[in-house]
Amino acid sequence: MKVEFELNGKEQKFDVKPGEVLLDLLRDNGCKSVKRGCETGDCGACMVLVNGRAMTSCTLFAAQVDGKEIRTVEGMEDNLTDQLKQFMLEAGAVQCGFCTPGVLISAYSLLTHNKNPSEEEIKAALDGNLCRCTGYVKQIDAIKETADSIGGSSDGKK
Ligand code: FES
Ligand code: FES
Incomplete structure (x- = not known):
């Protein structure tokens, strides 16, 4: 079809x-x-x-x-994607890299709908992404940094 x-x-x-x-x-x-x-x-x-x-x-x-x-x-070529990639690299959130595209997608989806996520909201957004290398802390840090950079405070306060 x-x-x-x-x-x-x-x-x-x-x-x-x-x-x-x-x-x-x-x-x-x-x-x-x-x-x-x-x-x-x-x-x-x-x-x-x-x-x-x-x-x-x-x-x-x-x-x-x-x-x-x-x-x-x-197909993701905008500023939010660039910032996420940059902060993921700076935070050391990319190790073997197998999970990285999926994490980028989840983080992008979160930050386009919620520019100021709390840590709990970030964890919930990454709930469906398994990473066996990083322990998630660096990925969460990178998403917080990106939220700060795009204008949220990443402290979850609305
Ligand atoms: S390959 Fe689709 S969720 Fe694992
Ligand atoms: S960086 Fe290796 S699985 Fe996430």
């Missing part, structure tokens, strides 16, 4: 096989930032933005995103 959606800012049509998951379609079309981890919705390595919200692409059929707007790290 044909499925049409916006991928990284470009409206595109895809021939989708029955049962094809979004993770496979994206990786087959050059979006290698979308990592194949557990394939059961538990690790967050395959996260993408679906209409601006972080979702696991291994648990979505490609046909389910017909008409939606999908963004992967390849």
Whole structure:
């Protein structure tokens, strides 16, 4: 069947096989930032933005995103993304890097909907992202720094 959606800012049509998951379609079309981890919705390595919200692409059929707007790290080129990348690097939040695209997606989704998240809200946003290297502290620090930089205070006070 044909499925049409916006991928990284470009409206595109895809021939989708029955049962094809979004993770496979994206990786087959050059979006290698979308990592194949557990394939059961538990690790967050395959996260993408679906209409601006972080979702696991291994648990979505490609046909389910017909008409939606999908963004992967390849298509994130704005100031918020730049700041997140910079603070993740500075905080030492990138070690093996396998979880990093998924963490970027979750952090981006959080900060576009909440510019001043509390630590609890940051932890909740990263709840679906498994990282076996960092212990999460550095990632949380990087998100706090980014929130400060984009104008929130990152102390959770509204
Ligand atoms: S590969 Fe999708 S959540 Fe793990
Ligand atoms: S940096 Fe290695 S899994 Fe997160």
